[in-house]
Amino acid sequence: MGLKRTDIAVAAAFAAFALIEELTIAMPGGWWPFALAGFTTLILFRRRIPLLAMIPNALAATSMFYVDATIDGEKTVNFRLWQVVSMMIIAYTIGRERPRDRRGYAVIALTFGMYWSFNPGDPMADVFFPLAPYVLGRGVAAQARRSEVSARTIADLREQQARDAVMEERVRIARELHDMVAHSVTVMVIQAGVVRRRLEAGLDVDHDLLRSIESSGRDAVGELRRTLGLLRGEEGEPAQPPAGLDRLDELIAQVREAGLPVTVRREGEPAPLLPAVDMSAYRIVQEALTNVLKHAGPARTTVEIAYRPGGLHLSVVNDGTAAALRTGGQGLIGMRERAALFGGDLEAGPRAGGGFAITARLPR
Known part of the structure; x- marks a missing residue:
């Protein structure tokens, strides 16, 4: 544990206080400069050797270092105040810094016992001067530990929130990529298949069909670029409105x-x-139609959009074969996530009369 600026500041303030007291009161005893230098050093390094520093401080505040003086013709016993101040600083440091173990408690009890044994002064003062700073140090240490635990808890909570936000953003981007790109690519694959079959049959190719394939490809590439730009943190207007x-x-x-x-x-x-x-x-309607294209072929499909008091109701129903009866996959998961995001719901499953139905409700 190295010296801190506060260590130097406290030691300097203590030395200045002691010098002012000595030069002002001029109490007898030529030993005080050496004692002051020693106590200042102990205060400077008090956080390194708190228990060792407490012993000489406790002894220095006892009656063996008191001096006799005569005030108004009456003989009295006086002591240097900076000695007690030094002891109080060290006692606070022990309470604030020292680990709570049996050895530490034993040394503290022994030191305070020595002070009380050799000091015939005021009993209340004898208890207050060493114990009050120590108890204060213990209280400050306990509060610091609680603050540290609270700070760690808040830091952990913020870190978890950040991870949740990142995961939520990843899920959102993955959902957007799946819905937009999967749809465009599915349309391209089906249309390209139509072109291939017409060419194999020796028929003319519809140029509008080719243009549609080209448009779907451009949409997919544009969506990929926009999404990758979001991942890189790039800002800018999207290629087209949402x-x-x-x-x-x-x-x-x-x-x-x-x-x-x-x-x-x-x-x-x-x-x-x-x-x-x-x-x-x-996106829900788009993904539902994409699923029909992928799994049901040219099945007759009905899309219903209903604005009702309870919210927006959507349904995509087809009369496809059993190949379309799928209840798993990323597409259905993404549709359910989109509905749940706004407190809505989505149901998907086979119809009693054949085919497949997807129904959703989104609160307005």
Whole structure:
């Protein structure tokens, strides 16, 4: 344990106090300069040797170092105040710094016992001067330990919150990548398959179909760049406005070009939605249609958007074969997460009459 600025400051202040007392009162005894130098040194290094420093301080404050003086014709016993101050500083240091073990308690008890044995002064003062600083030091040490524990707890809590925030952001980005890129790539694969089959059959290729494949690829690349920019901490405007139900017609046209017959039904008066809710509703419909493309083929599909008092209700129902009856996978997990994020719910499963249905409710 090295010296701190506070150690030097306390030792210097003590020495200055003692010199002022000696030069002002001029008490007899030529030994005081040597004693003052020794006590100042003990105070300077008190945190290194607190128990060892306490013994000479306790003895120095006893009656063997008192001096006789005559005041107003009466003989009295006086002592140097800086001796007691030195003892109080060391007693506080022991209470503040010393580890709590049996050896430490034994030395403290022995030192205080020596002080009380050789000191015939005021009993209350004899108890107060050594014990009060020691008890104060113990209290300060206990408070410091509680503050340290509290600080560690707060630091651990903040660290956990930071980890949770990072994980939540990772999940959000992974969900966005899956919903956007998986959809675009699925549409591209299906449309490319159509092109391949037409070429194998010697038929002409629809140029609009090729343009749709190109557009889907560009959308996927743009989304990847935007997401990677977010991961790198880059700021900037996104390549296009955030997806929402106002782009539902574009989505439906895209999946129709991929060969999926889709019917759209709307119910109720459209009401403004929070941007995050609007985007989640769009992504749920998008992922549901992607699942139909991947697993049900050209199954007839109905998309319903209903604005009701209880919130926004969505459903994507198809009449596909058993190949479409899947209840697992990242897509369904992501849809459920999006609904739960706003206190909504989502159900997915096979229909009694055949096919597969996904229904969701998002509070407005």
